[in-house]
Amino acid sequence: MKxxxxxxxxxxxxxxxxxxxxGEYLPLKAVSDNQxxxxxxxxxxxxxxxxxxxxxxxxxxxxxxxxxxxxxxYTAGEILRAxxxxxxxxxxxxxxxxxxxxxxxxxxLPFWAGLDEVxxxxxxxxxxxxxxxxxxxxxxxxxxxxxxxxxxxxNDAVKKGGVMASxxxxxxxxxFIPVSEDxxxxxxxxxxxxxxxxxxxxxxxxxxxxxxxIIPGDTTPAVISAxxxxxxxxxxxxSKTTAVRVIPAIGRxxxxxxxxxxLLGYGPIMAVNQHDPSVFINRGGRLPAPMQSLKx
Numbered sequence: 678m679k680x681x682x683x684x685x686x687x688x689x690x691x692x693x694x695x696x697x698x699x700g701e702y703l704p705l706k707a708v709s710d711n712q713x714x715x716x717x718x719x720x721x722x723x724x725x726x727x728x729x730x731x732x733x734x735x736x737x738x739x740x741x742x743x744x745x746x747x748x749x750x751y752t753a754g755e756i757l758r759a760x761x762x763x764x765x766x767x768x769x770x771x772x773x774x775x776x777x778x779x780x781x782x783x784x785x786l787p788f789w790a791g792l793d794e795v796x797x798x799x800x801x802x803x804x805x806x807x808x809x810x811x812x813x814x815x816x817x818x819x820x821x822x823x824x825x826x827x828x829x830x831x832n833d834a835v836k837k838g839g840v841m842a843s844x845x846x847x848x849x850x851x852x853f854i855p856v857s858e859d860x861x862x863x864x865x866x867x868x869x870x871x872x873x874x875x876x877x878x879x880x881x882x883x884x885x886x887x888x889x890x891i892i893p894g895d896t897t898p899a900v901i902s903a904x905x906x907x908x909x910x911x912x913x914x915x916s917k918t919t920a921v922r923v924i925p926a927i928g929r930x931x932x933x934x935x936x937x938x939x940l941l942g943y944g945p946i947m948a949v950n951q952h953d954p955s956v957f958i959n960r961g962g963r964l965p966a967p968m969q970s971l972k973x
Contacts, residue, residue, distance in 0.1 A: 680757070680764075686714055687722050687760045688753060688808060694732065695748040695809040702734075702741035707860065722760070729759035737938075744805075751805035754797060764800065766792050819861055820871030828852060829882035854879055855889035857924075857937075857944030866945045867934075873904075873949055881911050886919035891935050891946045894927035901925075903954035906964070913964050 689712050697703040705719045723742060726732045731751065732742045744751070757764055762771075767789045769777035777783070832852040854876065856862045865871035873890065880886045886908040892901075905921045912919030926935045926946050936943035 684757050684760055691756055692809050694744050695805050702743050704741035725759050748806035749804050752801045753803045754800035818870040819865035820875045825878050828879050832883050852883045853885050857889040857942050863944050866947055873947055887921045889922055891924045891926050891944045892949050893931050894925050894929050896949050899955040899958045902958045909964050914967055
């Protein structure tokens with residue numbers, strides 16, 4: 678037999694699931710983005726894997742698919758058989774009983790049987806854990822050095838495209854960066870790549886301020902006020918509107934996850950610098966408007 682594209686993609690899908698955080702569901706969209714395989718094709722592949730009990734699905738904002746056992750307990754053979762049914766090199770070896778009427782007179786049958794044995798021995802000797810170890814680690818992500826520059830380029834392209842189209846369909850406002858509403862931002866925050874400080878820098882070059890960020894419940898009013906003041910300063914100096922939408926998670930600490938359910942999504946609770954800015958905040962006053970000649 679010839680192993681198909683579906684077989685290759687099934688192994689890639691299972692490797693992605695094996696590499697995901699233990700116990701968490703991985704959306705097919707994430708696999709699609711990583712491997713360049715369409716979601717519709719992945720849906721066709723995951724169906725027989727699910728029927729064979731190799732994966733299980735979860736619904737909701739954190740839904741997707743996950744393994745039903747440890748990666749070391751899977752073999753490449755059982756994954757391929759779940760997709761193909763049989764990996765025999767010729768049809769008459771595809772079932773336990775050879776029903777070919779010419780099998781007794783077939784002098785090439787021992788060759789094919791030997792090849793079948795070699796194929797099965799090899800694919801059953803390779804575990805999913807071993808395959809996952811060969812997956813290259815991806816160290817880049819939202820929040821790493823260069824993120825602010827990438828966001829500036831994206832925002833520039835969106836705004837200029839909007840200007841060109843505005844005579845016909847209306848303009849485009851720019852890039853938004855709400856954390857708890859975007860899978861990529863959520864993942865970056867979960868692994869520590871995206872921080873509040875980096876988000877603040879990103880707001881200087883996009884269309885919004887700190888948006889949909891969940892913070893520890895014990896964050897003081899003074900710290901929240903100072904965070905708002907920082908964003909107000911960025912907006913004032915750059916002559917643009919900024920805002921702060923933070924959600925104090927009462928009784929929760931940084932690193933935990935708060936799930937709002939349904940369309941409201943979920944997100945990690947991001948650490949906030951808790952040093953006290955009360956002296957500054959209690960001074961009162963306002964941020965002065967800049968002179969245009971001093972604009973940076």
